[in-house]
Amino acid sequence: MSTQAPEKHSFQAEVKQVLDIVVNSLYTDKEIFVRELVSNASDALEKLRHTQLTEKDIKDDNLELEINITTDDAAGTLTIQDFGIGMTRDELIGNIGTIAHSGSKAFLEAIKESGGANENLIGQFGVGFYSVFMVAEKVDVFTHTWHTGGEGFLWSSDGSGEYIIEPSAGQRRGTKIVIKLKEEHKEFSQEARIKGILERYSSFIEFPVNLNGEKVNTTQAVWLKSKSDVTEEEYKEFYKFQAKASDEPMDWMHFAADAPLSINALLYFPGHNPEMPGFGRIDCGVALHCRKVLIDPEPKKLFPEWMRFLKGVVDSADLPLNISRESMQDSALIAKLSQVLTKRLIKHLADMAKKDEEKYNQIWKTFGNYLKEGVAADFTHREGLAPLLRFESSMTEAGKTTGLQAYVDRMKEDQKEIYFITGPNRQTIESGPYLEGFKSRGIEVLFCIDPIDDFVLGNLSQFQEKQLVSAEQDDLELGESNEVPEGEALDDASTEGLCTWLKETLGERVKEVSAGKRLVDSPVLALNADKMMTANMRRMMAAMQSSGESNEPMPIAVNLQINTRHPLIKNLAAMKDSNAETAKLVAEQVLDNSLIAAGLLDDPRQMVNRLNDLLEKVTKA
C-alpha cells in the first residue's frame, strides 16, 4: 500500500496552450476524441503484448487483451478501459502532464502558421489525449502499470490548468479513463452515438472492442487478406485508421510474397505530402509487424530515407517476434525486407507510369521530390528510379512532362548526349540564349525548373549509357544547324581581331572569347567554363554562403561566345576602332547581358551606372 498523498500539479505551460487551442478552436468534429482514446488503448495493449514476450512478472496475466467501453447516460459518463501496459506515477506525469514530445512546440507553431484549425495537425504532433477536454467536464484516469511490483494511481483534471495524482488501490492492470461529460456534450454517454463512432473508427483495431459488453469490431488484419477480399472502401478506411489521416490515399500497393521472405505489405501514398515545409523531416510512417504483432510503429531502417512519405504496414512472419528495436537496425533480415519492398514499390510506380499516366503524374507532382532525392542519394536504387523522373522539355507543352526513356526514344541517331537547361521557369529558359542552338538543330532539351533538378541529374550522370550534360557547358558538339542563318558573318580576320580585343577589354571577367556556332538570334552567350559546377549550383552555394559569415561573391569563370552574324557584334567590330571609349562600355554591357541570361550577375549596381553613361551618350546626338 502506498503512503503517497494526493498531489496537485500544474500543467506545463505548453500543455496549457495546447489545451486551450484543442478545446476552443481545433476541432469542429468533437467525436474525434473517441478515436484518439481508443487508439491509445490499442497502443497500450500492443505494448503489453510485446512486453509479455520478454518479461515474466506481468500483473493480471490472465486478463484478456481487450478494450471495454461503457456508457452511462444517467450519470453522463463515458468510460474507456484497456488491460494494456498501464502507467507508473512518473509515466503519468511525463505522458499526460507535460508534452515530452518536441512536437508540442512545432504543433503550436504549425497552428499559428496554418492560421488556425487544422485537423491533420493533431495526429502528427501527438496531442491526442488532450482532445478529450473538448467534451469533458472532468477526466479521471485510473491506471496500474504492467509490473506486479507497481502501484495503481488516479490522475484527475478538469483540463483548466491543474491535475492531481493520488494512489488508488485495487486497480487492475491497464488504464481506465472515466469521462464526465459537459452538459452540452452528453450525447457521448449514449450507447447508439458511441456505437456509430466505433463502427467508423475502430473496425481495424487488432483487439476486441466491447461496448457495454458487446463486441463492436471485427478484428481483422487487412494486410494479411488477399486483394480480392478487400474492398476499395476498406482500403481507404484502413489508411485513415493507420495513418491517423482525414484525407483519402492517392494510391496503394498491396503485396504478398513467400520467397525469398514471407512478406505481406500494404503501402499507401497519402492524399497530400506529409512533410510540411519548415518542419523538418518526417519519420517513416510504415509500421513493422510480425504475424500481426506490432514490432515497431516507425522502424528506422525498414526503407531508404526517400520512402519516408509512405504510410501503411509491413508484416513478415520471418522476423523473430522478440527482435528488439535496436538489434533490428542492423538486422540482415531487415535489409533484405527493405530491398525486396523498395524494388517492388519502384516496379509498382513504373507499371503505373506505363498504364495510367494521369495517375502517375499526380503521384509525381506530390511525391516527385522524394523520388528525386532517391536518385541523388540512394545509389542502390538509382538506376531503377531514373526512369521515373519527369521534366518539362523543349518538346513538351507547358505544364506537361516527359521521362528520360521517352527522351531517348526521340533522340536522333547522331545525338550522343542528353541535354538539360536550368532556369527559374519555362518562360525564362525559352527566352534565354541557351536554347536557340539546340532548337535550330532539332535537339530536345530537358528543363530543370526545380532548383534541385540539375543536382539530381548531375548525380545520375548518365541514362542508358548516355551522358547527361548541362546546356550551359562550353564544349558541346551539337553538329550542324538545320536553319540557314540570316545575314553575312564577319570575316575571319575581323572576328579574330574582335575576339582578341574583347578578351583584352574584359580582362579577368572572361576566360576565353570565341565565335560560336550555337547562337541564332542573340548576340552573345556566356558559357560555363567550370565543368564541375552549373550556374544553378553556384547560385545555391552563394545562397548558403550568404546565410553564413562570408558574403564574398563566388568567382565566375565564363567563356564568351559571339554571334558574328548579329548586327550588334558587327557594329562593335567597327566601333572598337572608330570610338574605343563607347565600344568598351558596349562590350562590358554585352557581357553583363549574357551573365543576366545565365543567372550569373551578382551585383547589378555597376551595370546600372554604365547603362546611364551609355544612355547619356545616345541622347546627346
Ligand SMILES: Nc1ncnc2c1ncn2[C@@H]1O[C@H](COP(=O)(O)OP(=O)(O)OP(=O)(O)O)[C@@H](O)[C@H]1O
Ligand atoms: N490508455 C493508455 N495506456 C497507457 N498509456 C497511455 C494511454 N493513453 C495515453 N498514454 C500515454 O500518454 C501518451 C500521450 O498520449 P497522447 O494521445 O496525448 O499522444 P500519443 O498517443 O503519444 O500521440 P498520438 O495521439 O499522435 O498517437 C502516450 O504516448 C502514452 O505513453
